[in-house]
Amino acid sequence: MNNINVLSLFDGVSCGRVALDRAGIKVDNYYASEIDRYAIQIAQKNYPDTIQIGDVTKWDEWELPKIDLIIGGSPCTHWSVARRDRETTSDGIGFQLFKCFADSINKFKPKYFLYENNHGIHKNIKNEITKYLGVEPIMINSSLVSAQNRKRLYWTNIPNIQQPEDKNILLKDVILDDVLPVALHNLYGGFKEKAVRVFEGKSPTIRTAAGGGHIPSFVKTDLIHSEKAIEYMNRKVKDGRDHWDFGHHSDIRNEKSSAVVANFFKGVPYNVFKDWDCIRKFHPIECERLQTLPDNYTEGVSNTQRYKAIGNGWTVDVIAHIFKNIK
Structure with a gap:
């Protein structure tokens, strides 16, 4: 037309x-x-x-x-x-x-x-x-x-x-390999797994701040994202906590991936997922990909406003x- x-x-x-x-x-x-x-x-x-x-x-x-x-x-x-x-x-x-x-x-x-x-x-x-x-x-x-x-x-x-x-798009198709996890391990007083909704498969809906709730949602996976991530977490290993050595796990790029949950809240946490015993936020680019927006489409404002805009989109x-x- x-x-x-x-x-x-x-x-x-x-x-x-x-x-x-x-x-x-x-x-x-x-x-x-x-x-x-x-x-x-x-x-x-x-x-x-x-x-x-x-x-x-x-x-x-x-x-x-x-x-x-x-x-x-x-x-x-x-x-x-x-x-x-x-x-x-x-x-x-x-x-x-x-x-x-x-x-x-x-x-x-x-x-x-x-x-x-x-x-x-x-x-x-x-x-x-x-x-x-x-x-x-x-x-x-x-x-x-x-x-x-x-x-x-x-x-x-x-x-x-x-x-x-x-x-048939899965999480492995949208994650960035060079984003290091945010150390919110529950041993440090972070989010308690028993208070968390755990999902397998695709990500639940991207939401905006007004959706309510403060309990983050995770995707359950034992997969590692990159060598950088492995190195990062192994630096966190302390005496007597050798179960924090995640180097033996598979690389997510070679596996079927569970999708990440992307929750958007006005305050922290915006969107997080569980990697081993670690939690990290999603990068705004990963969230743009969940909404099939071009990479960096929302660049130019704060991450807070990027997450909100993506969730509203x-x-x-x-x-x-x-x-x-x-x-």
Whole structure:
């Protein structure tokens, strides 16, 4: 199709723009509604021609040309199962933010739209969104195209959406070999394993700070990442603790890897995984790879803001898969 005009609500770091590029869709104008200054900084670094139009609640004041595609995923903070005051009806703040998306569709009447939200939101919310948008949601798990489990619902009028082909991407395909572990061994008073959720296989969903909780999640593995990591840990060996010698384990590059869990919290820990008896945070590049973003896409702000931006973002290859059906 010809070059299109796109309106991206709750734009974040413009993951939708990356997905449009991957789908081979040319953009004339990309209008982004976002209020987080760090997300805007990242988006403008990567796409300087992005037209920032501000707060989504001001949608009725926008004067825009013909819009061909409206995309967005409103914050699911108020709908999270982790909240004691979780909203389960359409009279709360969460649904009012969604309504900005629905009202924008009614005002600008695009040919296509795509709305995304968490698979775990209450069925009442799902049903109300479906009623407003007039289409049934499609559930796609990011595990098909990435090294993380991330179940999301997609409401769209883009036709013929099927499940993506499983790319069989595992943790070994995204980790950096030269990132040394952060010594948070529980013998030093770090995180106690009995208080930790342990996973095998793909990574659970990348989340943002508001998801709640302070207990980190680990992936259970006995594999070593690199010779540098082995040397680092062996320097930590003390008299009588010869079980800290990890040099005999296999190299993760030669094994099937369990995926890492990537939890994003406002404070420490952001995202951690268990390596032997050690815990280390994920590098922002590894987290970008979990979301299938380009390496260093979020570079230029603090790591705190990078982790937050990545957790707030979309799994790009899922969105690109959907966009490829735009004609």
